[in-house]
Amino acid sequence: MARDLTKEKVVQKAAELANELGDVHQLKLKDLAAALDIKVPSLYNHVKGSAGLIDALRIHALSELSGILQDAMVGKISEEALVAAAQSYRTFAHANPGIYQLVIQAGEPGSEVERIGKNSLSFLLLILGSFGLQGDEALHVVRGFRSLLHGFVSLELAGGFGLDLDLDQSFERLIKDYISGIQNL
């Protein structure tokens, strides 16, 4: 046999399909195999079943998000950098509604996921330094910032906001209020 199918192509296609479906758990191996024009058991040559596919998609999603955030922040400081990061985070979620949910889990010590997470963390800590935040102070704020980003976008993706009220404005206001809050120590 030997077509030019690789793990990367399998994961890429799975990400596309999951994003079309809006939820990675809606994607069945049957659908993925069909899209790749192979039979289901052949997928096992590339990923360790559905659990292995999810793991691979998590790394795929995290790498992408991490890159996007760093691109958004590079060359900026303090408020401008945080606002740019927030906007990019939300844009990533909108563009990846199916796999977004995979980025929230912290990695096991020593894992690829942990490595990517630490990388983004150190970038954010650099920015928070420009606010005068250091040590545990800064770490608490990173947790807070992540919480509000994840909370907003996950509610948005889940259809959690029922009111007829502009979402962009709500998001902008949330980020502004929080940044304002961390400045009044």
Place this chain on the structure above:
Amino acid sequence: MARDLTKEKVVQKAAELANELGDVHQLKLKDLAAALDIKVPSLYNHVKGSAGLIDALRIHALSELSGILQDAMVGKISEEALVAAAQSYRTFAHANPGIYQLVIQAGEPGSEVERIGKNSLSFLLLILGSFGLQGDEALHVVRGFRSLLHGFVSLELAGGFGLDLDLDQSFERLIKDYISGIQNL
């Protein structure tokens, strides 16, 4: 046949099992039926399959959360009321790790879920009034507050916080910073 099994008992048991498992989607009808000492198809006399069970659990969870929040806020104003609501929200999530995730979806117009949501919303708007927030301003802040609560507790439940740093402190700090932020209009 006719044992004294009711829909309420089915849902109650399902909630218990889901919370033990930590994720409602890990709960299989087989396990629920076994815990109730009936066969799987008999569950269909009480709920419309697994989708119907999820719907019922969502209403169960939302009602409980809504009651808890109102109890926490009643008789308090401004910052004190918001802090109490935040603590209760997080406590609810810790006590209900399996079904917590069901509370984030807004209800269809006319649904029970929408009714409960509107009820909690009006309560929160009352509190925000004591901050001088009204109209769309207040609605944006309700969205923000919900976002940070949901973001923090869902990251916490999903094992999203990897660092060895006190979670209670992170949460307290987040709430304080946000409340501080909405006061500097």
Place this chain on the structure above:
DNA sequence: ATTTATAAACTAATTTAATTAGTTTGTCAA
């Protein structure tokens, strides 16, 4: 040019879960 090893496909069979159809049975009310 032929053989051989390997990766990647395949078919077939199993397991688990949810669902539907159709049947039985116990309780309560007429």
Place this chain on the structure above:
DNA sequence: TTGACAAACTAATTAAATTAGTTTATAAAT
């Protein structure tokens, strides 16, 4: 005592994931 209904049951179907074992195409080694 009969008749109706709710709630249980068994049996069969469907969907999905997985595992085992087999085939085949390519590419390297003789």
